[in-house]
Every structure is written in C-alpha cells, then in structure tokens.
Amino acid sequence: MSDARLLSKLESRLIPQGLTFLACADLAALPSSTRHGLPVGICLGVRLDPRIISQISEGPTREYAAQYRNVNRLLNQLAQSCSRFLRDHGFRAAAAEASGYIPDNSDLSTPLPHKTVATRAGVGWIGKCALLVTESYGSAVRYNTVLTDAPLPLGAPVDASNCGECAACVEACPACAPSGAQWRPSLARDEFFDAYSCRRMARAQSASLGIDHPICGICIAACPHTQRYLTSSSETSAS
Helix, strand or coil, X not given: CXXXXXXXXXXXXXXXXXXXXXXXXXXXXXXXXXXXXXXXXXXXXXXXXXXXXXXXXXXXXXXXXXXXXXXXXXXXXXXXXXXXXXXXXXXXXXXCCCCCCCCCCCCXXXXXXXXXXXXXXXXXXXXXXXXXXXXXXXXXXXXXXXXXXXXXXXXXXXXXXXCCCCCHHHHHCCCCCECCCCCCCCCCHHHCECHHHHHHXXXXXXXXXXXXXXXXXXXXXXXXXXXXXXXXXXXXHHC
C-alpha cells in the first residue's frame, strides 16, 4: 500500500469518528526515548465549538470546561482507533493521551508535547501564549499523538512564528504569562512564557465557577486567527 493510500484510509476511518484533521511528522531527530523508538508522529486535531469559544474572551465557562473534557475523551478514542488501524496493517503504533491536568508540583511539561509533533507535521506554529496556532482555526483545536513506524507522507516542519507584531494574547492574558517574545524551536518555553503564572490564574478563574481543575482559554479567544475561525463559522451558520 502506498503512503498516500494508507493515509487516505486512515483519514476515512477517523474523520467519521469526529477527527477534524491529521498530519504526520518526522520525529527521527528527537531522542528515541521520547518517541518510544518510533520515527513518525501522527498529529490528531479536533476543532473546538466556535459558539463555546466565542464566550470565553473574559474567562472560562462551565460549557468550555465540559467541552475540554469531552474533546479530550474523543481524542483518546481517536488515538486508540488510529493505533488499532495501523497495527492491523502490520505497523507498530503507540497512542498517547490527550493533554490533561498536569499536577501543580510538576514542572508543567511533558517529554513530547502534542504541539511539538504538530509543528514538526506542519500544522502550525507556537504562539506567544505557548499554544499552537493554526491558520484555519487559530488555537481553537485540541490535539493528541500517535507514534508509529508506518511509512506515511510527512509534513514540512514549521520552524518560525507567524505571529509577527501581534500582541493580542499578550495583552489579553490576566496573568501576564506571555513575555511577548517570538517562538522558535530552539527557545525553551520558560524563556517566553510563564507557565506557573498561567496555572495560578487559571486555577483562580476556574475556582470562581466551581470548576475543580485549572482552565482559562482567554488567549485562545484573543488570537486573530481564532477570531477569523469564529467569524467564518458564524457566517456559514447564517447562510
């Protein structure tokens, strides 16, 4: 089976289950231990409901917290389905878990972030708020990863920010977590974004609503790319 045909079959399996898009990354240059010895990362993306995202410009809502949980659950199901498909076709595959709630006593990082796989797959770049930004959906997407040795078509890595002079997320963040510096692959997160300040503010925002886990979303809604997605979705619904 050719690379493109295998990818097409995989998309045909996952999109009816709720997947928005997938893209594949060459991870061979990363440490083997972080990718379980598998050279390819499949980025699975599920877009967030524009109606819900349009309501979080001032802070999280219970609807947003519920969607966060539901989309994470869906992404875990999609990753398992993707892995089964690849193993059924004779390849190795390992499903990751959708990003959940990292304990406060940790360094608030993971060995192989989903957004690293996404940038290596050409999905988008890391914004000043440390979230992945895409042209089509802004940051209104959640991700999961499947690692494999399947010979899938690989995307062209994104190695630079496309935020330019935009400071929408920097100005909107109530925690002042983004420094305003531009991301590049060699730049550690802590050099341009204060994850601890973000976590403290998200916990306070959530607690005020009776939500028992830290969640915010203000920077997602602030991004101009997200705003274009929301406007496009609204116009489509109205037509």
